Amino acid sequence: MLLLSGVYIAYEFVADPRGSHPLGHSLGILGTFLMVLTELLYSIRKRTRILNWAGPVRHWLSFHIFTGLVGPFLVVMHTGLMFRGLAGISMLLTLLVVASGFIGRYLYTALPRALSGAAMSRREILAAAGRTQAELNRFQEQKPDQIRQMVAQFSRRTEHRNPLLTLFGRFYFNWRYRLRLRRGLRRLDSLEMEGRRQLAKMLNQKRDLEIQIEILEAARRTLRYWHILHVPIGLTLFFSAAIHVLATFYFRAGFFK
Amino acid sequence: MKRYRLRERQHPIFSPVAMISALIFMLSLTAGIYFKGGSAFSPGDLSALPNSGASLGGFNSHLAFQEDCSQCHEPFHGISAELCERCHQQIKQQREVGTGIHSQIDLVEQCGRCHRDHLGAEADLLLSSLPFFNHNVTSFSLARHSFDYQGAAIKCAGCHQSDGGIELRPDACRQCHQAEQPKFIDLHTTAYGTVCIDCHDGKDTAASFSLSDHQLIFPLDGAHSEVKCESCHQNGDFTDLPQDCGGCHLEPPVHKGFFNNDCAGCHTTPAWKPAVLDGSSFDHASARFGLIGHEAGFDGGVIRCDSCHAAADLSFNPNACLDCHTPAQPEFMPQHLDAVGAACFNCHQGNGNTREFDHAAVWPLQGKHQNIACLDCHQQPRSDSEPRECETCHLEPQIHFGAFGTDCAACHVADGWLPAQLIRHDFPLNHGEGGDVACVTCHETVYVEYTCYGCHEHDPIEIADKHQGEGIIMPELAACVSCHPTGTEADIKDD
Numbered sequence: 001m002l003l004l005s006g007v008y009i010a011y012e013f014v015a016d017p018r019g020s021h022p023l024g025h026s027l028g029i030l031g032t033f034l035m036v037l038t039e040l041l042y043s044i045r046k047r048t049r050i051l052n053w054a055g056p057v058r059h060w061l062s063f064h065i066f067t068g069l070v071g072p073f074l075v076v077m078h079t080g081l082m083f084r085g086l087a088g089i090s091m092l093l094t095l096l097v098v099a100s101g102f103i104g105r106y107l108y109t110a111l112p113r114a115l116s117g118a119a120m121s122r123r124e125i126l127a128a129a130g131r132t133q134a135e136l137n138r139f140q141e142q143k144p145d146q147i148r149q150m151v152a153q154f155s156r157r158t159e160h161r162n163p164l165l166t167l168f169g170r171f172y173f174n175w176r177y178r179l180r181l182r183r184g185l186r187r188l189d190s191l192e193m194e195g196r197r198q199l200a201k202m203l204n205q206k207r208d209l210e211i212q213i214e215i216l217e218a219a220r221r222t223l224r225y226w227h228i229l230h231v232p233i234g235l236t237l238f239f240s241a242a243i244h245v246l247a248t249f250y251f252r253a254g255f256f257k
Numbered sequence: 258m259k260r261y262r263l264r265e266r267q268h269p270i271f272s273p274v275a276m277i278s279a280l281i282f283m284l285s286l287t288a289g290i291y292f293k294g295g296s297a298f299s300p301g302d303l304s305a306l307p308n309s310g311a312s313l314g315g316f317n318s319h320l321a322f323q324e325d326c327s328q329c330h331e332p333f334h335g336i337s338a339e340l341c342e343r344c345h346q347q348i349k350q351q352r353e354v355g356t357g358i359h360s361q362i363d364l365v366e367q368c369g370r371c372h373r374d375h376l377g378a379e380a381d382l383l384l385s386s387l388p389f390f391n392h393n394v395t396s397f398s399l400a401r402h403s404f405d406y407q408g409a410a411i412k413c414a415g416c417h418q419s420d421g422g423i424e425l426r427p428d429a430c431r432q433c434h435q436a437e438q439p440k441f442i443d444l445h446t447t448a449y450g451t452v453c454i455d456c457h458d459g460k461d462t463a464a465s466f467s468l469s470d471h472q473l474i475f476p477l478d479g480a481h482s483e484v485k486c487e488s489c490h491q492n493g494d495f496t497d498l499p500q501d502c503g504g505c506h507l508e509p510p511v512h513k514g515f516f517n518n519d520c521a522g523c524h525t526t527p528a529w530k531p532a533v534l535d536g537s538s539f540d541h542a543s544a545r546f547g548l549i550g551h552e553a554g555f556d557g558g559v560i561r562c563d564s565c566h567a568a569a570d571l572s573f574n575p576n577a578c579l580d581c582h583t584p585a586q587p588e589f590m591p592q593h594l595d596a597v598g599a600a601c602f603n604c605h606q607g608n609g610n611t612r613e614f615d616h617a618a619v620w621p622l623q624g625k626h627q628n629i630a631c632l633d634c635h636q637q638p639r640s641d642s643e644p645r646e647c648e649t650c651h652l653e654p655q656i657h658f659g660a661f662g663t664d665c666a667a668c669h670v671a672d673g674w675l676p677a678q679l680i681r682h683d684f685p686l687n688h689g690e691g692g693d694v695a696c697v698t699c700h701e702t703v704y705v706e707y708t709c710y711g712c713h714e715h716d717p718i719e720i721a722d723k724h725q726g727e728g729i730i731m732p733e734l735a736a737c738v739s740c741h742p743t744g745t746e747a748d749i750k751d752d
Contacts, residue, residue, distance in 0.1 A: 020300065085297045086290060232278035239283045243290065247298045251326065252335025 004070070008077050018080045020253050031074025032241055035094070038067040039234060065105065072098045090244050093237035100230040107226055110167055110219040112212045122216055129209035136202045144190045147199070154181055154203050157210055163218035170211060177207060295326035305378035314344030319374055319382070329374075338366035361394035383423065387413050398459035406437045425454070448487040475500050479526025510559040515568055545602060549609035555585035578605075596631045620645050624671025662705035688744040709737045709744075 008027075018024050042064035045051040054060075072094045079091045112120040120128075140151050154177075166173065181203060185196045247253075290297045303319035322328040329336050342349035351357030352365065359365050371386035392399045405411050416429040426432075430453040435442045449456060471477055475498075477484070489498060489505060499505065502520040516523065523532040523539070531538045541548045554560050562568075565577040574580075578601045583590045597604060616622055634643055634650065647665040654674075661668065668677040686693045689712060699707040710717060724734055740750050 018300070082300070084301065085293070085299055086286075087298075087300065089286065089289075228272065228274045228278060231272075231275040232282050235275075235279040236282035236286060239279075240286055243286075244298075250332055251298065251330045252333065253300075 004073060004077065018082075024078050024080060027074045028078030031071045031076075031078055032245070034067040034071030034074065035241075036238075038064055038071055039238075065101075068098065068101050086240060086244055086247070090237065090240040093233060093240060097230065097234050097237050100226070100233060104223070104226050104230055107167075107219060107223045110170065110212075110215055111223070112209075112216075122213065125209055125212050125216065129206065129213065132202060132206045132209060136206060139199065139202060146188065146190050150184055150188060151199070151203070154184065155206065157207075157214075161214075163215050164222070166211060167215040167218050167222060170215065173211075174208075178204065294324050296324055298326070299323070299375060301375035302378045303374050304376070304380045304382050306381050308345075313346075316344060320378055329369075336367070336369035338368055341368045358394060362391070384413075387423075392459075396458060397454050400460050402459055405433060427451070430454075430457075444486065448485060476526075480528060481526055510561065512562040515562040515566075542607065545606065547607035547609070549607060551607060554581060593631075625673065626671050660703045660705070683742065684738055685743055707738070 041051075042060050045054065045060040046057055051060075075094050076091060079087060082088070083091060112125055136151065136155075140148050181200060185191075185200055188196060188199075191199065303323050305318045305320040307317050316322055316328075319329075329340055331337055331340060338349075338352075342352075348357070348359050352360050354360075362371075364370060371389040372382045373385055374380070374382060376385060399411075402411055402416075405415070413423075415433070416425055417423050418426060431442060431446065431451065468477065475481075501518065502524075503518055506520070508514075523534060525533065531540050533539060548560075551560050554564075560581075562571075564581070565574055566572065567574065579590070579594075579599065586593075646663065647669075648663045651665070653659075653663060667681045668679055670680070684699075688694060694712065696704070698711045699709070701708060701711060709715065721734060729740075738744075741748060742750060
């Protein structure tokens with residue numbers, strides 16, 4: 001995007017790259033093409049078996065994010081930052097879809113995934129949490145009280161926190177927890193370095209699973225609502241873009257003069 | 258622990274809520290487009306500037322039909338000249354008859370290629386078309402006018418009206434060129450006028466053409482340095498001018514066809530004359546014969562070089578003088594030849610001293626002098642100092658040798674020596690009171706001497722004393738008539 005911005009700014013010194021200008025029009029066509037790819041290919045890979053041979057879904061998600069960022073950016077450059085009429089509405093919808101995509105990606109990462117990328121069920125999460133707890137119990141056996149107390153301290157969860165707050169603030173809460181844990185482990189002089197690292201890993205894993213259990217339902221519900229917002233806006237965007245393209249042919253604008 | 262109900266995840270696109278939401282959005286958008294009309298697709302306002310202030314097709318400006326795209330856009334065919342010319346009839350007529358700028362432009366029927374609208378109400382469709390305008394379709398190319406003398410790009414307003422018109426400013430050319438070439442432009446505009454584009458098409462090299470460049474093409478030295486431009490460059494023609502002398506200078510009739518066309522072989526640019534012949538400055542007079550009096554023949558025509566000289570070696574034709582003078586002077590020439598011969602140059606140098614010669618003005622040939630041969634007097638050719646006194650040709654006869662003096666004309670005339678008579682006697686012969694006095698009264702022995710004491714009772718001593726008192730000395734005292742021409746005492750000449 002930085003490269004594109006540089007090219008665009010450099011070009012602006014020698015010409016006025018309006019939407020109807022050959023360069024501006026090219027940006028619009030390419031950007032729209034990438035946006036179509038953004039929706040089309042990822043959806044085909046994710047929801048059908050046609051492209052099962054073409055690698056895991058997470059790679060397609062990366063490509064989906066790439067095209068989802070570069071495509072709209074090209075479209076914004078195509079507008080020449082002019083907001084007017086149907087083209088302006090299309091641009092606004094583009095920005096909304098992109099912003100919505102960012103939020104969707106954030107919600108998507110809230111759902112625990114197996115190594116394959118498939119979403120884990122509540123049962124699977126609870127089982128994983130039980131395994132982690134058993135492992136932790138084995139670790140603190142025969143250990144001094146100082147270690148037991150610390151495990152107890154860092155195993156406590158905040159009660160009655162709104163799952164939505166946990167969902168959207170989880171990165172902050174995690175950062176704060178890990179900071180506290182690091183300080184606590186630093187004071188734990190009765191445990192060697194390897195033991196501290198092992199303990200930290202188990203506590204972090206236990207906490208992540210507990211949070212995922214807490215926010216699982218909220219994340220699924222929010223993601224459902226997000227889809228209800230993101231998908232209609234996206235469809236409306238393509239609808240307005242289609243009219244815009246049709247109008248370009250109708251009025252013989254841009255390349256079609 | 259709270260039990261969560263696991264539900265099948267609903268398809269995000271084909272979920273009823275999403276589809277209904279999308280449908281609502283799209284219907285809203287469609288309704289907005291419907292109510293906004295064409296402006297929903299307009300990338301910008303149309304120009305509000307009127308075309309020359311006149312209403313065309315019922316509209317004062319494009320802004321007047323802002324909502325009606327069909328005024329300019331034909332569905333799937335875009336902007337066409339046919340639509341534009343429904344209002345712009347003048348352009349249509351110009352294109353049809355092949356006049357005006359628009360008839361010279363390629364793809365002119367695609368009006369929108371140059372006149373781009375939707376750039377805002379303040380946009381000027383005329384000015385905004387200039388970047389796409391090929392100036393070469395006009396009578397003036399910008400081939401040599403992209404940059405000014407300082408190397409800066411020349412903008413449209415540098416030459417054209419900047420207040421919205423495209424007319425050439427009358428002082429546009431002069432404003433720029435005058436500052437750089439003040440003297441030349443003054444001379445040039447004086448000679449050729451100030452409407453530069455009448456002559457210049459912008460393609461010529463005059464912009465960088467200097468006097469030194471002219472020297473490479475045609476040196477402006479000598480008299481050529483004083484010549485005005487328009488003397489050679491007539492009618493604004495600065496190309497293909499002849500560079501040989503004959504291109505501007507007519508060969509003078511006097512040697513037309515006599516020499517070759519290599520004028521510079523004899524002539525130099527400071528002046529035609531003197532010419533150079535064989536490496537030396539040539540003047541015909543230096544060849545022992547000037548051409549004064551030979552500018553034209555007896556018939557008034559030009560005396561050409563080959564009238565006297567052979568073209569091959571410039572040698573003089575010995576019969577040249579006679580060939581011309583004999584027919585023209587049939588009476589004079591035979592006798593002249595008989596008298597002085599045919600060696601004309603022995604007497605004539607072509608300096609104009611004989612052609613208008615009037616012998617009477619110098620020495621009248623009267624009486625018997627009319628019949629004498631020239632050489633009787635002019636025995637030394639080429640002499641203009643022949644004596645004019647009688648005694649140089651006529652010996653004084655013995656009969657009055659020494660008695661009457663040599664003022665022959667006092668008694669003789671040119672018709673004959675005899676009869677002689679006193680024709681002229683300045684002193685009054687009736688001096689005194691007794692009528693004409695006898696000759697011997699004054700001339701006691703010879704007529705070339707006189708005395709006043711023959712009848713006067715003057716005493717020479719007394720007269721001498723008296724005159725000496727006036728400062729008159731003796732040698733002058735004998736020449737009484739010198740001071741007393743009439744013999745009277747009162748009539749005294751001062752000198």
